[in-house]
Amino acid sequence: MVALAPSIGARPAAWREPSPLPGFHLAFGFTLTYVGVIILLPLAALVARPWEHGLDGFVAAIVQPRTLAALRLSFVAATMAALVNVVLGLLIAWVLCRYEFPGRRVVDALVDLPFALPTAVAGIALASLYGPNGWIGSLLEPLGVKVAYTPLGVFVALLAVGLPFVVRAVQPVLQDLDAGYEEAAKTLGATAPQSLWRVVMPALAPALITGFALAFARGAGEYGSVIFIAGNMPGVSEIAPLVIVTRLEQYDYAGAASVGVAMLALSLIALLITNAAQVALARRGGR
Amino acid sequence: MLALPRASLAAAPATLLNASYDPTREFYKDFNGLFVADWQRKTGQPVRINQSHDGSGKQARAVVDGLEADVVTLALAYDVDAIAAKGLIAKNWQSRLAYNSAPYTSTIVFVVRKGNPKAIHDWIDLVKAGVKVITPNPKTSGGARWAYLAALGYATKRNGGDATRALGFVRGIYKNVPVLDTGARGSTTTFVQRGIGDVLVGWENEAMLAIDEVGPGKLEIVRPSMSILAEPSVAVVDKVVDKRGSRKLAEAYLRFLYTEGAQELAAKRHFRPRGQAVAARYAAKFPRMNLITIAAFGGWQKAQARNFADGGTFDKIYQPG
Numbered sequence: 001m002v003a004l005a006p007s008i009g010a011r012p013a014a015w016r017e018p019s020p021l022p023g024f025h026l027a028f029g030f031t032l033t034y035v036g037v038i039i040l041l042p043l044a045a046l047v048a049r050p051w052e053h054g055l056d057g058f059v060a061a062i063v064q065p066r067t068l069a070a071l072r073l074s075f076v077a078a079t080m081a082a083l084v085n086v087v088l089g090l091l092i093a094w095v096l097c098r099y100e101f102p103g104r105r106v107v108d109a110l111v112d113l114p115f116a117l118p119t120a121v122a123g124i125a126l127a128s129l130y131g132p133n134g135w136i137g138s139l140l141e142p143l144g145v146k147v148a149y150t151p152l153g154v155f156v157a158l159l160a161v162g163l164p165f166v167v168r169a170v171q172p173v174l175q176d177l178d179a180g181y182e183e184a185a186k187t188l189g190a191t192a193p194q195s196l197w198r199v200v201m202p203a204l205a206p207a208l209i210t211g212f213a214l215a216f217a218r219g220a221g222e223y224g225s226v227i228f229i230a231g232n233m234p235g236v237s238e239i240a241p242l243v244i245v246t247r248l249e250q251y252d253y254a255g256a257a258s259v260g261v262a263m264l265a266l267s268l269i270a271l272l273i274t275n276a277a278q279v280a281l282a283r284r285g286g287r
Numbered sequence: 288m289l290a291l292p293r294a295s296l297a298a299a300p301a302t303l304l305n306a307s308y309d310p311t312r313e314f315y316k317d318f319n320g321l322f323v324a325d326w327q328r329k330t331g332q333p334v335r336i337n338q339s340h341d342g343s344g345k346q347a348r349a350v351v352d353g354l355e356a357d358v359v360t361l362a363l364a365y366d367v368d369a370i371a372a373k374g375l376i377a378k379n380w381q382s383r384l385a386y387n388s389a390p391y392t393s394t395i396v397f398v399v400r401k402g403n404p405k406a407i408h409d410w411i412d413l414v415k416a417g418v419k420v421i422t423p424n425p426k427t428s429g430g431a432r433w434a435y436l437a438a439l440g441y442a443t444k445r446n447g448g449d450a451t452r453a454l455g456f457v458r459g460i461y462k463n464v465p466v467l468d469t470g471a472r473g474s475t476t477t478f479v480q481r482g483i484g485d486v487l488v489g490w491e492n493e494a495m496l497a498i499d500e501v502g503p504g505k506l507e508i509v510r511p512s513m514s515i516l517a518e519p520s521v522a523v524v525d526k527v528v529d530k531r532g533s534r535k536l537a538e539a540y541l542r543f544l545y546t547e548g549a550q551e552l553a554a555k556r557h558f559r560p561r562g563q564a565v566a567a568r569y570a571a572k573f574p575r576m577n578l579i580t581i582a583a584f585g586g587w588q589k590a591q592a593r594n595f596a597d598g599g600t601f602d603k604i605y606q607p608g
Contacts, residue, residue, distance in 0.1 A: 066602065066605065227469060228473070232424060233605070234605035249426060251344075
C-alpha cells in the first residue's frame with residue numbers, strides 16, 4: 001500500500017531510510033511491542049492450540065462436511081456481500097462527496113451506524129425486519145423469497161455490516177480527487193464513461209480494494225449480527241464462527257482452534273490476494 | 288457477562304460472586320436480597336452478592352479460565368463436571384448438597400399458540416408433516432440438551448427400547464425445526480416475537496415467563512405425557528473459596544437455597560421447588576408429570592458423549608442422506 005521510494009544507484013541498502021524526524025527508535029520499539037502484544041501474541045496462542053491431537057486431529061476437525069459447509073458459507077457470503085458493497089458503497093461515497101443536498105451530513109453519519117451498533121442489536125433488528133411477519137419479510141414472503149433463516153439472511157446481514165468499511169475507505173480519496181480532473185478529461189474529448197473508467201476509477205481502485213478487503217474480513221468472522229437471522233441449520237445456514245462456538249460449548253478447545261486457524265489461513269490468503277492486486281495496480285498506474 | 292470489581296479492603300463487606308446461567312437472572316436478584324438480610328441478621332456481617340449471567344457452558348469455561356466465582360449455579364451437571372475435571376471443584380460435588388445439588392428443578396414442556404390450532408398434545412404430534420417446531424441447538428444450549436433427551440426418552444419408550452427407531456423418531460422432530468437458535472431465550476424470541484413455528488419446546492420456567500410477558504390468552508402450555516427432570520446444579524468452587532477465604536459464606540449461600548423462603552421465591556420465578564411444603568402449595572402451578580431423569584441415559588458424561596459430541600446422534604440427524 002505504501003509505495004517505497006525506489007533506491008536509485010548502488011548505495012548499499014540501509015535497513016531504513018534516514019529520516020530527518022527524530023524519535024524513530026522509540027516509535028519503532030513501541031510499534032513492535034504493541035503489534036506483538038495486541039495482534040501477534042493472541043494469534044500465536046491460537047495457532048499453537050489445535051495440535052494436541054496432531055496434524056490428523058487438526059485435519060479431522062476441519063474436513064467434516066458440517067465444518068466445510070460452514071466455512072464455505074461464511075467465506076462465500078462474505079465475498080459476495082463485500083463485492084456488492086464495493087459497488088453500492090462507491091455509489092454512496094460518490095453521492096456524499098460530489099453533491100450537496102439537504103440532510104447530507106445526516107446520511108453521512110448514518111453510514112457509520114453499523115460500526116457503532118452492537119452487532120447483536122443489528123442482528124435482532126434485521127431478523128425482525130426480514131422475518132415472515134416483519135416489514136420487509138411480509139412483502140417478500142408472497143413472492144416466495146425467504147431471507148430470514150436462510151443463507152440469504154447471512155448475506156443480507158453481512159451487507160449491512162460491511163457497508164461502512166467501503167464507504168469510509170473510498171470517501172477520503174474521492175474527496176481529494178479534484179473534480180478538475182474529470183472536467184479536464186471532458187475538455188479533452190472524453191465521454192462520461194471514459195472519464196469515469198480511465199480517470200476516476202484508477203485513482204479510486206486502491207481504496208476500493210482496501211474497502212473490499214476490510215468488508216470481507218469483517219464479514220467472514222462476523223458472529224453477532226448473523227446468528228439471529230441465519231437460522232443456524234447445520235450444513236445449510238450455519239456459519240463458521242458458530243461451529244467454533246459449538247466446539248467450545250463441548251469443551252473441545254482444540255477443535256475450536258482448528259476451525260479458527262482454518263479461518264485465519266483463508267482470510268490471510270484473501271488479504272494477500274487483495275494486497276497483490278493493489279501492488280499490481282500501483283505498478284501499472286506508475287504511482 | 289458482568290464481573291463487578293471486588294475490592295479486597297478489610298473493612299469492605301464480604302463479597303461473593305455467583306456465576307449463573309441466563310434464565311435465573313430474576314430469581315437470584317430476589318434470592319440475593321433475601322440471603323443478604325438473613326446473613327446480616329444472623330452474623331452481623333454485611334455481604335454483597337455479585338451476579339454474572341451468561342450461557343451455562345460459557346460460564347463454566349469462564350470459571351475454568353480464571354473467573355473467580357465462589358459459587359456456580361448452572362443449567363446442568365455436565366457444566367459443573369467440566370469445572371470439576373479441571374480440579375477447581377471436588378469430584379464429589381453432587382453429593383455435597385441435598386437432591387443431587389439441584390435445589391430447584393424444571394422440566395421440558397411445549398408452548399403452543401392460542402387454542403392449540405395444530406392440536407399438539409404429545410411428542411408424537413411434533414413429527415407430523417406441516418408442524419413447525421422451534422427449539423434451540425443442543426450443541427450450544429443446555430436447555431436444548433434436556434429437550435433432546437426428553438424426546439429421546441419418549442421415543443425409546445415408545446419403540447420398546449429400539450435405539451435406532453427411537454433416533455429415527457427424534458430425527459423426525461428435528462426435521463420439522465426451521466430455526467435452531469443458539470440459546471433458550473433466542474428460541475423464545477423466534478417463537479413469540481417473530482411468530483415462527485407452531486410449537487416451542489423448552490424450559491417450563493421460560494415458557495411461563497414468556498406467557499407472563501405477552502399477557503394471558505395468546506399462548507398455552509402443553510405438558511407431554513412424558514418429559515425429563517431437569518436439575519440445574521449448584522456447587523461451591525473449592526479452589527476459589529479457599530483462596531479468597533469465603534468458604535463459610537459460599538456454603539451458607541447455597542444451603543440457603545433449600546430454605547422455605549428461597550423455595551417459595553424459586554416457585555414464584557417458575558422453578559419447581561424441592562421442598563415438600565412449598566411444592567404442595569404450588570401444586571396447581573406445577574402439575575405432576577411423568578418425568579425420567581438423566582440417570583436413564585447413564586448420567587451426563589455418557590449422554591453428552593453419545594448424543595452431543597461431534598459425530599454423536601444429534602450430528603447424524605443433519606448428515607445428508
